[in-house]
Amino acid sequence: MSKKAGIIFFVLFLCGCSSVPFKRVSYVPLADRDPAKLREDFARKWPQRFEVTNSSVFGYRWMKFSSFGPLRVDTLKKSFTVAGLNPLGVKLFELDFANGTVDARYVFPELAKHGDFAKASGEDIKNIYLDCLPPPDSKVIVGQYRIVFRAPVPDGFLDYVFAGEDNLLIEKHFYKNNHKLWSVFYYEYVFRGGKVIPAEIIFRHHAHHYILTVKLKEIIKIE
Numbered sequence: 001m002s003k004k005a006g007i008i009f010f011v012l013f014l015c016g017c018s019s020v021p022f023k024r025v026s027y028v029p030l031a032d033r034d035p036a037k038l039r040e041d042f043a044r045k046w047p048q049r050f051e052v053t054n055s056s057v058f059g060y061r062w063m064k065f066s067s068f069g070p071l072r073v074d075t076l077k078k079s080f081t082v083a084g085l086n087p088l089g090v091k092l093f094e095l096d097f098a099n100g101t102v103d104a105r106y107v108f109p110e111l112a113k114h115g116d117f118a119k120a121s122g123e124d125i126k127n128i129y130l131d132c133l134p135p136p137d138s139k140v141i142v143g144q145y146r147i148v149f150r151a152p153v154p155d156g157f158l159d160y161v162f163a164g165e166d167n168l169l170i171e172k173h174f175y176k177n178n179h180k181l182w183s184v185f186y187y188e189y190v191f192r193g194g195k196v197i198p199a200e201i202i203f204r205h206h207a208h209h210y211i212l213t214v215k216l217k218e219i220i221k222i223e
Helices: 003-013 035-045 117-129
Strands: 049-060 063-074 079-085 091-098 101-107 139-142 147-153 156-163 168-176 179-192 195-205 210-222
Touching: 035 147, 035 156, 035 168, 049 195, 063 117, 079 117, 091 117, 101 117, 117 179, 117 195, 179 210
Parallel strands: none
Antiparallel strands: 049 063, 049 210, 063 079, 079 091, 091 101, 139 147, 147 156, 156 168, 168 179, 179 195, 195 210
């Protein structure tokens, strides 16, 4: 087990066991959709700020462990605050992410011995909830059931995959040196006041061989 996966395993080992089944995306033909219009529609639906409560399940090989906690995201400022609790309500961590840097407000004492815990967890959450709108100058790849926006980023490129009946973002993939390092799969969204919130998510880290499954429990605020 890698050091990063081992740290996250330790956190979620304290939290108990759970599983979350998700329904697969229903694909529809998209070949006649205007990619620019599709991106514009999604930009209007994606919230500027939101606050939710999520449950999370970490999976490494045959092991699955769960946690629970609030998340506040500002997509314009590219920042968030997140906390993780175990089933007894004991706080395991509270992290802030702003200006590209993770600040650990609190980390469970045993976890504090591992200096990269905050960075590792913060990066995964950032990859799930921030930078979900492809840049306007992305390369567009139109398929029968998917439209992919490919955008260059430092050290590689990001693929944003849109599909389904509502033409929403269903996948994000990061490639470095032509190797896929991580992926996000958005299986379900909740619609609220003209905005959408991802409700069923799987984050897969191909390099470290673990899976993080996130399920929306409550929408507290959405703008």
